[in-house]
Amino acid sequence: MTALAVTWATLLRALRDRGALFFMVLLPVAIIVVLGVTISGFDVFRVGVVPAARPGPVAQELTADLRQAPGLRTHTYESAADARTALRRAELDAVVVVPAGLDADVLDGRTVAVTVLVEPSGSAGHAAVSSVSAVVADHAARLQAARFAAEQTGGTFEGGLSAARGAEQAAAPIAVRTETVNGQSDYLPLGYSYSTPTMLVLFVFINALAGGATIVQTRRTGVYARALAAPVPARALVLGETVAYLLLALLQSALIVGVGAVAFDVDWGDPLAAGILVTLWALVGTGAGVLAGAVFRTPEQVHAVGPTVGITLGMLGGCMWPLALVPDWLSTVGHALPHAWAVDAWTALLSRDGDLSAILTDLAVLGAFAAALLALASLALRHRLNAAPER
Structure with missing residues (x-):
């Protein structure tokens, strides 16, 4: 006691x-x-998005894809100058500038370049480019599918784009699964x-x-x-x-x-x-x-x-x-x-x-x-x- x-x-x-x-x-x-x-931010990148002026459906969809990407934490800026300032202050890892004439160039079949801004000394920025490129590549693949569908059916590009979206949602896309060999890991999860x-x-x-x-x-x-x-x-x-x-x-x-x-x-x-x-x-x-x-x-x-x-x-x-x-x-x-x-x-x-x-x-x-x-x-x-x- x-x-x-x-x-x-x-x-x-x-x-x-x-x-x-x-x-x-x-x-x-x-x-x-x-x-x-x-630590949880090691695989999530801060990306500023500058939408196109008077965006069409294609530009709006690209902006939405960037905002919904799981590996990106996005913030929208009204101008490229504001986004550059945030990038210089290390508030962002990269900046994506959506081209103003994106919809017109896509409809005319021209190649479009999406500008991604990074700091020269920022390693995170160059890693963020890979994530942004993956989102843009998925978007481009959808546009190619829409153009192919329009050419084969004789319909409009907008109709082909709608069909491409429907097919993308109906069919499960190929996913990448990361697995440690033999289940061994020397690190705790992030x-x-x-x-x-x-x-x-x-x-x-x-x-x-x-x-x-x-x-x-x-x-x-x-x-x-x-x-x-x-x-x-x-x-x-x-x-x-x-x-x-x-x-x-x-x-x-x-x-x-x-x-x-x-x-x-x-x-x-x-x-x-x-x-x-x-x-x-x-x-x-x-x-x-x-x-x-x-x-x-x-x-x-x-x-x-x-x-x-x-x-x-x-x-x-x-x-x-x-x-x-x-x-x-x-x-x-x-x-x-x-x-x-x-x-x-x-x-x-x-x-x-x-x-x-x-x-x-x-x-x-x-x-x-x-x-x-x-x-x-x-x-x-x-x-x-x-x-x-x-x-």
């Missing part, structure tokens, strides 16, 4: 701390949103499916380290010393604090998982595997946090060193970028840390549709880290509690 009382008191103290709640709830969600939006699990790994660990400051403060104010004089065994205090920080880590993990699933449509993969992975990572964070509370002498030391250590370990462990992109020696260094194994496990679940058997090695390594950290934390905190009172 004494351990439960310690756990309850620690939980109440943490949940009443507005600063702790900010770092536990609001900050991770904010960074998930920023990273998710940024967007929120990348930022959410990596921020879970990062912030659960950082907040656990920061929680060690509360243990240090409790030591220095003599609360533990008075409890031991009650007498309360040191193991009960250690167990109570450990359970409290484990529950806090699980609570933060549940919040991130819930927000990711509900707000950002993140699929966390196999529920059993994901649940075990979240629990083991919470144990790793708990061990690190309690160990920090036992090792550091002042709360200021925890606040100064803890976040720096947490962010550094997160960077080395693949929370900021995939370790598959770094040199082999750096990846080896990263896998000396628990973060890399946690990110590897999430990659197997989210990118390879893995189940519990696919991440058993990762879970075993994380379990070893958790056991070692919890054992060290327990021994160190009990030694602190049984030592002479601190000043």
Whole structure:
């Protein structure tokens, strides 16, 4: 019962701390949103569209195709000058200028060139040209089909264009499907499916380290010393604090998982595997946090060193970028840390549709880290509690 009382008191103290709640709830969600939006934009290009003056049906249809293209995020400009200004300000990746005489040239059978403007140093602009070219090519194919239909039936071009649209909607077009060979991928999916699990790994660990400051403060104010004089065994205090920080880590993990699933449509993969992975990572964070509370002498030391250590370990462990992109020696260094194994496990679940058997090695390594950290934390905190009172 004494351990439960310690756990309850620690939980109440943490949940009443507005600063702790900010770092536990609001900050991770904010960074998930920023990273998710940024990363999800790698395959979506910002394109300005300048419609033709007094556009006909063909020009209007081309403009509509550009606006509806899944790989383009378009914005319409009234003049090419305004679009050029936005391009120079890096507000756009490319600008498409629809020719003024597009309909007349198409009806007369002349070749039409659609101008695409890009910045000379912008790599995204040249990639955007490929997406724009694909849309224009589809539109041109429809026009060729319309001209062919008009010539064969002796009808009008407008009638052939209508028939081409109908045939295009009736017959399923050829689609390109991207599939990773053997289902293997070394990267988490882009967007929120990348930022959410990596921020879970990062912030659960950082907040656990920061929680060690509360243990240090409790030591220095003599609360533990008075409890031991009650007498309360040191193991009960250690167990109570450990359970409290484990529950806090699980609570933060549940919040991130819930927000990711509900707000950002993140699929966390196999529920059993994901649940075990979240629990083991919470144990790793708990061990690190309690160990920090036992090792550091002042709360200021925890606040100064803890976040720096947490962010550094997160960077080395693949929370900021995939370790598959770094040199082999750096990846080896990263896998000396628990973060890399946690990110590897999430990659197997989210990118390879893995189940519990696919991440058993990762879970075993994380379990070893958790056991070692919890054992060290327990021994160190009990030694602190049984030592002479601190000043």
